[in-house]
Amino acid sequence: MAATDAPKPTLRQRLNDSDLWLAFKDSPIAVAAAITTVLIFVLAFFAPVFAPQDAFNPAALNLMDGFTHPMERGAGSSMLFVLGSDAQGRDMLSALFYGTRVSLIVGLCSVGFSMVLGISLGLIAGYVGGRVEQLIMRIADIQLSFPGLLIALLIFGVARGLIPPNKHETTALFVIIIAIGLAHWAQYARTVRASAMVERNKDYVQAARLIGIKGLPIMAKHILPNVMGPVLVIATINLALAVIEEATLSFFGVGMPVTQPSLGTLIRFGQQYLMSGEWWILLFPALTIVILGLAINLLGDWLRDAMNPKLR
Amino acid sequence: MTQPVLSVRNLKVEFVTRRGTLRAIDDVSFDIAPGEVLGVVGESGAGKSLTGTAIIGLIDPPGRIAGGEILLQGKRIDNLDKESLRRIRGKRIGMIFQDPLTSLNPLFKISEQLVETIQTHSDMDAGQARQRAIDLLTEVGIPAPEKRIDGYPHEFSGGMRQRVVIALALAAEPELIIADEPTTALDVSVQAQIITLLKKLCRERGTAVMLVTHDMGVIAETADRVAVMYAGRIAEIGPVREVVQHARHPYAKGLMGAIPTLKATASRLVQIPGSMPRLTAIPRGCAFNPRCSEVFARCHVERPDTIKVGKSQVACWLYDTKKEAAA
Amino acid sequence: MFGYLIRSVLQAIMVMVAVAFIAFSMFRYVGDPVASIVGQDATIKDRQELADSLGLNDPLILQFGRFLGNAAKGDFGISYRQGRPVATLLRERLPATIELAVISAALALFIGLGLGIYTALRRDGWAANLVMSLSLIGVSLPTFLIGIGLIYFFGVVLRWLPTFGRGETVAFGWWTTGLLTESGRKSLILPVVTLGFYQLTLIMRLVRSEMLEVMRADYIRFARARGLTDSTINFRHALKNTMIPVVSITGMQLGSIVAFAITTETVFNWPGLGALFVKSVEVVDIPVMGAYLMFVGLIFVVVNLVVDMLYFLIDPRLSAGRTVAAK
Numbered sequence: 013m014a015a016t017d018a019p020k021p022t023l024r025q026r027l028n029d030s031d032l033w034l035a036f037k038d039s040p041i042a043v044a045a046a047i048t049t050v051l052i053f054v055l056a057f058f059a060p061v062f063a064p065q066d067a068f069n070p071a072a073l074n075l076m077d078g079f080t081h082p083m084e085r086g087a088g089s090s091m092l093f094v095l096g097s098d099a100q101g102r103d104m105l106s107a108l109f110y111g112t113r114v115s116l117i118v119g120l121c122s123v124g125f126s127m128v129l130g131i132s133l134g135l136i137a138g139y140v141g142g143r144v145e146q147l148i149m150r151i152a153d154i155q156l157s158f159p160g161l162l163i164a165l166l167i168f169g170v171a172r173g174l175i176p177p178n179k180h181e182t183t184a185l186f187v188i189i190i191a192i193g194l195a196h197w198a199q200y201a202r203t204v205r206a207s208a209m210v211e212r213n214k215d216y217v218q219a220a221r222l223i224g225i226k227g228l229p230i231m232a233k234h235i236l237p238n239v240m241g242p243v244l245v246i247a248t249i250n251l252a253l254a255v256i257e258e259a260t261l262s263f264f265g266v267g268m269p270v271t272q273p274s275l276g277t278l279i280r281f282g283q284q285y286l287m288s289g290e291w292w293i294l295l296f297p298a299l300t301i302v303i304l305g306l307a308i309n310l311l312g313d314w315l316r317d318a319m320n321p322k323l324r
Numbered sequence: 325m326t327q328p329v330l331s332v333r334n335l336k337v338e339f340v341t342r343r344g345t346l347r348a349i350d351d352v353s354f355d356i357a358p359g360e361v362l363g364v365v366g367e368s369g370a371g372k373s374l375t376g377t378a379i380i381g382l383i384d385p386p387g388r389i390a391g392g393e394i395l396l397q398g399k400r401i402d403n404l405d406k407e408s409l410r411r412i413r414g415k416r417i418g419m420i421f422q423d424p425l426t427s428l429n430p431l432f433k434i435s436e437q438l439v440e441t442i443q444t445h446s447d448m449d450a451g452q453a454r455q456r457a458i459d460l461l462t463e464v465g466i467p468a469p470e471k472r473i474d475g476y477p478h479e480f481s482g483g484m485r486q487r488v489v490i491a492l493a494l495a496a497e498p499e500l501i502i503a504d505e506p507t508t509a510l511d512v513s514v515q516a517q518i519i520t521l522l523k524k525l526c527r528e529r530g531t532a533v534m535l536v537t538h539d540m541g542v543i544a545e546t547a548d549r550v551a552v553m554y555a556g557r558i559a560e561i562g563p564v565r566e567v568v569q570h571a572r573h574p575y576a577k578g579l580m581g582a583i584p585t586l587k588a589t590a591s592r593l594v595q596i597p598g599s600m601p602r603l604t605a606i607p608r609g610c611a612f613n614p615r616c617s618e619v620f621a622r623c624h625v626e627r628p629d630t631i632k633v634g635k636s637q638v639a640c641w642l643y644d645t646k647k648e649a650a651a
Numbered sequence: 652m653f654g655y656l657i658r659s660v661l662q663a664i665m666v667m668v669a670v671a672f673i674a675f676s677m678f679r680y681v682g683d684p685v686a687s688i689v690g691q692d693a694t695i696k697d698r699q700e701l702a703d704s705l706g707l708n709d710p711l712i713l714q715f716g717r718f719l720g721n722a723a724k725g726d727f728g729i730s731y732r733q734g735r736p737v738a739t740l741l742r743e744r745l746p747a748t749i750e751l752a753v754i755s756a757a758l759a760l761f762i763g764l765g766l767g768i769y770t771a772l773r774r775d776g777w778a779a780n781l782v783m784s785l786s787l788i789g790v791s792l793p794t795f796l797i798g799i800g801l802i803y804f805f806g807v808v809l810r811w812l813p814t815f816g817r818g819e820t821v822a823f824g825w826w827t828t829g830l831l832t833e834s835g836r837k838s839l840i841l842p843v844v845t846l847g848f849y850q851l852t853l854i855m856r857l858v859r860s861e862m863l864e865v866m867r868a869d870y871i872r873f874a875r876a877r878g879l880t881d882s883t884i885n886f887r888h889a890l891k892n893t894m895i896p897v898v899s900i901t902g903m904q905l906g907s908i909v910a911f912a913i914t915t916e917t918v919f920n921w922p923g924l925g926a927l928f929v930k931s932v933e934v935v936d937i938p939v940m941g942a943y944l945m946f947v948g949l950i951f952v953v954v955n956l957v958v959d960m961l962y963f964l965i966d967p968r969l970s971a972g973r974t975v976a977a978k
Contacts, residue, residue, distance in 0.1 A: 035342065038342065154666060154951075156903075157903035157904065157906065157907055157951065158907050158910055158947075158951070159907060159910050159911050159913075161910070161911075161913060161914065162907075162910040162913065162947065165913070165928070165929070165932050166932075166940065166944065168932060169931070169932035169935060169937075169940050170677060170681050170940075172932070172935050173677075173681035173935045173937060174681055252791060256791075256793040259793055259795075260793055260794070260795055260914055263793075263795050264917055264929050264933075265933060266929070266932055266933055279795075279796070279799075283799060286799070286803060286807075287807060294799070298796050298799070301793060301796065302788075302791060302792055302796065305791035305792070305793070306787070306788060306791040308791075309787060309790060309791045310787065313787065380876055382872065382875055382876060410875075410878055410880065410881075411878060412878070413875065413876055413877065413878035414876065414877040414878025414879070415878055418876070418877070419873075419876035421869060421872065421873055421876075423869060426868065426869035426870060427869050427870055427872075427873040428870055428873070429870040429874070429888055429891075429892065430870075430892075430967075430968060431891050431892055431895075431965070431966065431967060432888070432891075440879065440883065440887075441877045441878075441879065444877070444878060444879055444880065444883070445878060476967045476968070478967075478968055489873070492873075492877060493876075493877070495877075496877075496878070
């Protein structure tokens with residue numbers, strides 16, 4: 013028996029020694045992507061703290077500041093507009109912070125929703141087996157081949173039909189989160205179900221069933237730690253997708269409304285000014301989405317490669 | 325002495341990983357004479373398969389040959405360019421892998437896979453190549469070869485598939501065959517047939533064989549000489565009878581003692597305590613010293629030279645006739 | 652063999668029925684068919700009578716059956732918004748979407764396939780790495796931004812290409828095509844690039860990862876060990892084996908390209924089905940939404956059927972009666 017005379021490694025030592033951390037330190041891209049993502053998150057969530065202006069409070073705006081060029085002072089309030097201002101004198105930088113916050117909220121919540129839904133369905137499918145499993149997996153397969161956009165649009169439309177028009181704006185956030193969330197559960201379900209299929213035949217599950225204890229919670233306890241790695245990879249890539257989808261929906265005009273705009277809504281506004289020369293109203297929100305999407309995707313890609321045992 | 329078909333001298337194979345450079349094969353040397361069957365045994369992870377892979381030049385990054393020489397008929401092959409190496413493969417050195425199911429491309433007929441191999445290494449046209457393929461199948465014992473040759477791999481049983489694999493490996497008449505666990509994936513009843521077949525074909529052609537396996541029974545039946553590997557090094561190498569019946573290296577002794585035989589009188593199988601060290605934690609001196617029942621001071625300090633004992637060579641200080649005072 | 656085909660067709664029918672049921676549920680329960688016909692002042696009794704005459708109080712199965720029957724005839728009711736039969740709307744807009752989708756799909760397929768193979772084989776070259784980086788950007792860029800960007804550069808700044816619409820079209824019966832006029836062709840370029848780009852990156856990454864996976868397989872190793880040339884291994888063996896998962900997934904992708912066209916059509920004001928759908932979501936025009944869903948479902952099912960047939964031709968294991976394991 014290889015005797016370990018050395019003291020048990022501390023958590024910090026174990027983390028430092030872990031393959032994942034080593035791979036992370038080695039990869040400048042991963043580090044850059046991670047830093048960018050964290051930066052954007054912090055700026056967005058603490059928007060009230062960082063933003064020079066309370067961008068979506070009409071009282072804080074001065075119409076005379078409208079259409080200020082980037083890095084110039086507004087004609088009305090003499091405030092420095094680092095990224096310029098839009099038609100109503102709204103500071104683009106601040107608008108960016110608040111808008112990103114909305115985009116990220118939608119992204120994170122919808123991913124959370126998809127995860128919970130997908131993992132649950134995957135566990136059920138794997139545990140129960142038979143017809144139920146086949147049905148769930150079939151639906152998952154079909155859904156995976158359709159763009160999430162179509163499904164989200166459909167759900168959104170149906171929700172709109174069911175919710176009275178005067179409540180549309182206030183419920184927009186929830187509807188979007190659910191719409192995008194429902195469009196993406198399938199990947200999680202597949203992964204979890206594959207793990208579940210392996211586990212359900214194991215002795216401890218059979219034994220539990222025999223005694224009459226529900227095997228499902230016990231199985232879940234064993235599966236979830238193993239499956240967290242791939243789930244995390246899916247979630248990261250999913251997040252980028254969700255943010256982009258939300259932006260697309262808002263761009264179409266069926267997403268976040270003017271009162272609670274996301275980056276997509278901002279782009280929608282900016283588009284009409286592109287041709288008339290106020291390019292900054294469109295460019296900066298667009299750039300933000302691209303950088304955000306890229307950073308998250310890079311992280312997700314890197315994470316997937318790092319977790320793939322065959323590539324080590 | 326006739327020139328050996330294969331000569332491996334001080335071979336070192338390393339893997340460059342994030343955690344540092346691991347040496348998987350550490351200074352391994354042996355020869356294989358023409359027509360001889362050399363068995364290579366050891367636990368999983370000892371480096372036996374890797375040695376075969378290194379010889380035929382198929383090590384994938386992050387692994388690489390870090391030192392030593394490999395000579396085929398006296399000429400170095402470890403430093404050849406890609407194309408020269410490719411021409412040697414199949415034509416002069418053949419290799420058989422463990423799992424016949426995954427060794428054959430499921431989407432191509434057997435005839436296609438045979439003919440392309442034959443045509444790569446000769447000038448035959450399609451008709452001649454096909455005929456040769458049928459002849460090969462007859463030799464390996466596939467019944468009704470003219471009919472079955474157009475079948476797909478999944479239409480053959482495990483044993484039949486391995487016969488096809490052997491046919492493919494012998495198609496270009498190589499001088500040496502490296503057989504990497506050729507029977508491990510087969511049913512017990514089929515294993516003997518395949519080994520017998522391999523032995524017969526190679527004897528007929530004078531082909532040398534490097535037989536890598538962890539099945540000592542196969543070695544005892546088939547090999548002329550055997551090398552026992554441990555932690556990337558050779559512990560003992562010698563004529564099969566000598567090593568099996570009178571092993572000298574403590575590890576080899578333990579290995580032979582652990583083979584269950586029909587006339588065993590003891591009720592428990594002999595076990596070697598402990599397990600082979602991981603590549604990141606190979607002990608200083610002799611790699612076996614933590615588990616050796618006859619260990620002494622020198623074993624912890626110096627790595628043993630290969631010492632000639634009888635007709636074998638043993639890497640163990642126990643046999644050092646020029647014993648130094650450091651014992 | 653026929654078992655496989657029949658099974659595929661049956662599955663296709665089941666999917667269609669499921670999709671139809673969803674569409675039917677939308678028609679029946681979201682929005683109120685009765686309210687859209689009568690005004691605010693109608694009494695409860697009037698509504699009941701109307702509901703009866705519309706068949707809204709019949710058993711569900713009957714209603715569904717009626718719905719299916721109508722759908723088969725191409726009757727999807729009247730658009731809430733436009734007051735015209737939905738079928739007419741669909742027919743007007745179909746050619747625009749089909750032309751866009753087919754051309755984009757073909758482009759994405761060929762270039763994606765080629766690039767995928769190239770980046771798999773020349774894995775460490777600078778060109779391959781560049782392409783992979785660009786593809787990552789492609790996956791991160793929202794399609795509508797690509798569209799806007801292209802419009803700005805090529806339409807506004809350079810003024811080479813039109814920025815919206817289909818240009819002039821030529822009519823053949825009820826079909827209209829933009830391919831026969833110069834303005835029509837020019838108008839196709841930017842939308843095709845926009846729509847095809849995302850598909851292209853997906854296909855490329857898929858082909859690359861599948862091919863890399865295949866290159867690690869045992870049969871490729873054995874092929875190497877037999878001395879087959881690189882070109883034989885890469886383009887005869889590896890390629891064929893890569894095709895199986897690629898065909899299946901690519902098929903599914905392309906089957907839904909009509910749906911992917913939604914964004915492109917909106918950005919370019921392309922008068923196709925996708926733009927129609929978005930409008931209908933905005934104003935909750937249920938008949939149009941439902942009809943679009945069924946149409947997309949139909950295309951998806953048909954393409955999948957074709958893919959299943961292709962699968963059958965490529966993989967000899969299927970003709971033996973076994974089904975290919977679902978990925």
